[in-house]
Amino acid sequence: MSRKWQIGFVFIIMYLSLNHLMYPKLIYGLTEAGHWEVVVCQGLLQITLIGIYIKGLSYFPQQDVIDIYSKMGKLVAFILLIPFALSLTALIGLDIRIHTEAINLFFLKRTPYWSVLVLLFFITTYTAMNGLSTILRSSTFIFFMILPLLLFIICSSFMNFDWHNVRPLWHPSLDFLLNKNFFHLMGYSAFLPLGFMTYKTKLTFGFIFLEWVFVMIIFLSFTYIPLLIFGEESVVTLSFPMMEAMNSVDIKWVMFNQQTIFLGLSLIGFTIIKNSVLLWIIGRIMQKVLKWKRAKASYWITASSVIAFILALIVPSRSWTETFFLWCSGVLVYFMMIIPISILIYGYVLNRGRVHYEES
Amino acid sequence: MGDLVSDIQNLFSVQGDFFIGKEVKDKTAIYIMGFSTLIDLPKSNLYVRQIAAASSSVKELFTNLSDKLDTDINQLKKAILDGKLVIISEGGKHNAIVDPVSRNLTRSVTEPQSESPLQGPIDAFVEDIDINIGLIRKRLTSERLCHCSYEVGDLGSRKVSMLYVKGSVPEDLIKKVDQQIKQIDADIETVDDFNRVFGRRRFNLVSHFFQTELPNQATHSLRTNRIVLFLDNYPYALVFPHLLWDMFSPSIDRDFPSLVAYGLRALRVFGVIVNVLLPALYVAIISINPEVLKIDLALFVSESRQGIPFPALLETIIMVGLVDLILEAIVRLPKSVGPTITMVGGIILGQAMVEAKLVSTLLVIVTTAIVISGSVVSGIPNSLYIRLLRYPILIIAAIYGILGVFAGFLFIIVYLASLTSNGIPYTAFRMNRKEDAK
Numbered sequence: 001m002s003r004k005w006q007i008g009f010v011f012i013i014m015y016l017s018l019n020h021l022m023y024p025k026l027i028y029g030l031t032e033a034g035h036w037e038v039v040v041c042q043g044l045l046q047i048t049l050i051g052i053y054i055k056g057l058s059y060f061p062q063q064d065v066i067d068i069y070s071k072m073g074k075l076v077a078f079i080l081l082i083p084f085a086l087s088l089t090a091l092i093g094l095d096i097r098i099h100t101e102a103i104n105l106f107f108l109k110r111t112p113y114w115s116v117l118v119l120l121f122f123i124t125t126y127t128a129m130n131g132l133s134t135i136l137r138s139s140t141f142i143f144f145m146i147l148p149l150l151l152f153i154i155c156s157s158f159m160n161f162d163w164h165n166v167r168p169l170w171h172p173s174l175d176f177l178l179n180k181n182f183f184h185l186m187g188y189s190a191f192l193p194l195g196f197m198t199y200k201t202k203l204t205f206g207f208i209f210l211e212w213v214f215v216m217i218i219f220l221s222f223t224y225i226p227l228l229i230f231g232e233e234s235v236v237t238l239s240f241p242m243m244e245a246m247n248s249v250d251i252k253w254v255m256f257n258q259q260t261i262f263l264g265l266s267l268i269g270f271t272i273i274k275n276s277v278l279l280w281i282i283g284r285i286m287q288k289v290l291k292w293k294r295a296k297a298s299y300w301i302t303a304s305s306v307i308a309f310i311l312a313l314i315v316p317s318r319s320w321t322e323t324f325f326l327w328c329s330g331v332l333v334y335f336m337m338i339i340p341i342s343i344l345i346y347g348y349v350l351n352r353g354r355v356h357y358e359e360s
Numbered sequence: 361m362g363d364l365v366s367d368i369q370n371l372f373s374v375q376g377d378f379f380i381g382k383e384v385k386d387k388t389a390i391y392i393m394g395f396s397t398l399i400d401l402p403k404s405n406l407y408v409r410q411i412a413a414a415s416s417s418v419k420e421l422f423t424n425l426s427d428k429l430d431t432d433i434n435q436l437k438k439a440i441l442d443g444k445l446v447i448i449s450e451g452g453k454h455n456a457i458v459d460p461v462s463r464n465l466t467r468s469v470t471e472p473q474s475e476s477p478l479q480g481p482i483d484a485f486v487e488d489i490d491i492n493i494g495l496i497r498k499r500l501t502s503e504r505l506c507h508c509s510y511e512v513g514d515l516g517s518r519k520v521s522m523l524y525v526k527g528s529v530p531e532d533l534i535k536k537v538d539q540q541i542k543q544i545d546a547d548i549e550t551v552d553d554f555n556r557v558f559g560r561r562r563f564n565l566v567s568h569f570f571q572t573e574l575p576n577q578a579t580h581s582l583r584t585n586r587i588v589l590f591l592d593n594y595p596y597a598l599v600f601p602h603l604l605w606d607m608f609s610p611s612i613d614r615d616f617p618s619l620v621a622y623g624l625r626a627l628r629v630f631g632v633i634v635n636v637l638l639p640a641l642y643v644a645i646i647s648i649n650p651e652v653l654k655i656d657l658a659l660f661v662s663e664s665r666q667g668i669p670f671p672a673l674l675e676t677i678i679m680v681g682l683v684d685l686i687l688e689a690i691v692r693l694p695k696s697v698g699p700t701i702t703m704v705g706g707i708i709l710g711q712a713m714v715e716a717k718l719v720s721t722l723l724v725i726v727t728t729a730i731v732i733s734g735s736v737v738s739g740i741p742n743s744l745y746i747r748l749l750r751y752p753i754l755i756i757a758a759i760y761g762i763l764g765v766f767a768g769f770l771f772i773i774v775y776l777a778s779l780t781s782n783g784i785p786y787t788a789f790r791m792n793r794k795e796d797a798k
Binding site: 103107108111115116119120123126127130131133134137138141142254255256257258261264265268269272 | 648649651652653654655657658756759760761762763764766767770771773774777778785787
């Protein structure tokens with residue numbers, strides 16, 4: 001399997017992992033009809049940013065985001081990337097906590113949440129410490145293992161659909177575009193890691209677009225499956241709509257009682273891969289920006305994992321987790337805007353300068 | 361030079377099997393020496409006498425006997441240790457190293473012991489390194505097949521051979537392996553010692569080599585861009601690097617129609633997954649997550665465990681451990697005792713334990729599935745490490761239920777994906793010719 005495809009799988013895994021739990025809920029909060037419009041608008045906004053990002057990165061072959069910012073100056077790298085790493089640490093902690101809540105709710109009711117946290121953090125940190133190549137290779141296996149499960153639960157939920165719930169299909173005004181939650185939704189995107197992973201591999205926009213279409217189809221299904229099963233009025237009251245929707249499906253010939261178990265399991269696999277990528281990015285940023293000779297990347301990974309663990313442990317309740325998670329994804333939106341655009345501008349300026357220099 | 365004979369005699373004075381014989385030719389005494397345990401003495405003596413009778417002078421005798429003439433004492437010493445016959449004339453004027461009639465210490469090519477090729481050639485590698493390389497050369501008659509030989513070790517030198525097909529294995533990989541073998545300074549006693557040369561971590565489950573007894577498999581590996589290593593006195597070819605896919609697709613499969621071969625491979629992958637996950641799933645479903653099963657199934661499961669005094673984890677570990685003990689015992693025991701153990705073990709595990717209500721009937725079925733599925737992969741070391749993998753998952757499953765089964769499985773995937781030998785990942789599906797597989 002070539003590295004390009006592996007990165008493609010990680011791209012999909014990261015998107016799906018982020019969007020299982022909170023994404024549908026946010027969409028339902030934004031509009032009462034024509035949910036697909038929100039998904040598509042959100043998609044278009046993100047693909048534009050991805051386009052800018054890929055274009056910007058193409059100016060700097062064999063370099064990752066950290067190298068590019070270091071080129072701009074040590075101070076710029078420090079100011080931009082260290083807060084980014086910190087917000088990623090918070091995201092990891094909250095993300096794992098939120099998944100732990102879901103796990104406890106659906107199939108480990110008697111187990112204390114800290115012990116689940118320990119397990120998830122241990123595997124995530126171990127994966128991150130083994131480096132990017134290991135993450136990429138294992139993600140391919142996990143992708144092909146989980147995708148059939150995911151497709152199975154999506155297909156199996158068809159039997160509970162009430163197609164009347166799809167209406168009204170059209171929402172005439174686009175006022176949700178001005179809602180700040182619409183931009184919060186973007187916090188649930190995972191294209192930034194591309195810039196850290198592609199220093200050895202050149203990715204084309206066409207390839208990412210292909211992955212993106214796949215992600216969009218899954219997004220639409222995540223939005224519409226709970227909606228079609230429960231209807232607009234009841235779906236807004238659910239805390240984890242997708243999980244609840246899966247829970248409602250009952251197939252006679254399957255030996256398992258709940259379909260949720262499949263969704264829950266696929267969540268874990270994807271979450272571990274996603275968070276280990278983020279941890280790896282943190283380790284890389286810290287090591288390259290701070291340049292402390294004695295501190296290896298694995299030390300940074302362990303340290304930030306411990307911080308994230310403590311954060312996940314001290315959040316008092318689920319409502320707080322969700323609030324913090326929203327704040328955290330809000331902060332990430334800032335980086336998702338500024339990193340691609342600044343790289344593109346810097347690359348353009350630098351490239352133009354070089355052309356002038358060569359001509360003269 | 362005059363004391364060459366006595367020097368050598370002193371050197372080997374403590375060796376009971378060192379012999380020194382005296383012959384006279386043209387009034388000059390010549391001394392014949394060597395190890396009687398390595399050399400067939402009467403035949404070798406006869407050979408020397410026949411040559412002596414045909415030669416006109418002492419010098420001619422030496423020239424007729426050998427082309428290794430008049431070497432120094434160190435080489436003579438080494439030749440004696442290697443099982444050669446050393447002949448020295450009186451006064452140490454001439455000496456020669458002669459290839460004697462050796463004692464037959466190697467077995468001839470026989471059937472494989474640890475692999476059973478179904479519908480394939482049934483010759484197997486033996487201890488003698490030259491015969492093994494010959495078996496490969498016979499199958500791969502190409503000038504591109506390269507053979508590098510080394511002698512490594514401190515106490516006893518051991519022959520190591522590296523075979524590869526030129527142009528198919530990446531050049532830098534050959535260079536790296538070549539350097540690594542040349543740098544060996546300790547004795548290579550076992551394959552594990554040899555493994556360490558290639559950077560083996562201490563607590564690593566997976567070897568850098570895929571071991572095979574079949575020349576056909578080794579030749580196939582050579583064709584698919586691998587390096588094959590041989591150790592003297594070790595009847596297995598060591599295929600480097602070892603890839604995960606090796607255990608699922610032995611070259612024998614290729615004799616079947618490809619659809620059948622794919623089916624067999626899928627079966628093996630399924631077997632491994634069952635072997636690793638089934639006991640853990642049993643424990644998870646019994647003790648932590650009974651609610652995931654449909655109600656009648658859950659009732660059936662709990663009914664089958666009625667009256668059993670052990671918790672599910674202990675019950676499973678007892679059963680799985682016993683099965684592993686039986687497997688280990690059968691390997692060690694002579695063939696005449698093996699079936700008895702199997703029978704007694706089978707009766708005790710299958711019937712007596714259930715009737716005594718020590719384990720549930722369901723667990724007996726699970727155990728049977730484990731035993732059968734554990735041996736579907738090719739290569740004994742592979743099936744051993746897969747057997748070992750199920751214990752950690754079992755323990756995590758007892759704590760976290762279904763989540764533990766899945767997390768443990770993920771952990772194993774990540775662990776296997778993190779393994780590399782000389783930069784080539786263990787989980788690569790095949791080795792590319794130009795660049796290392798990612």
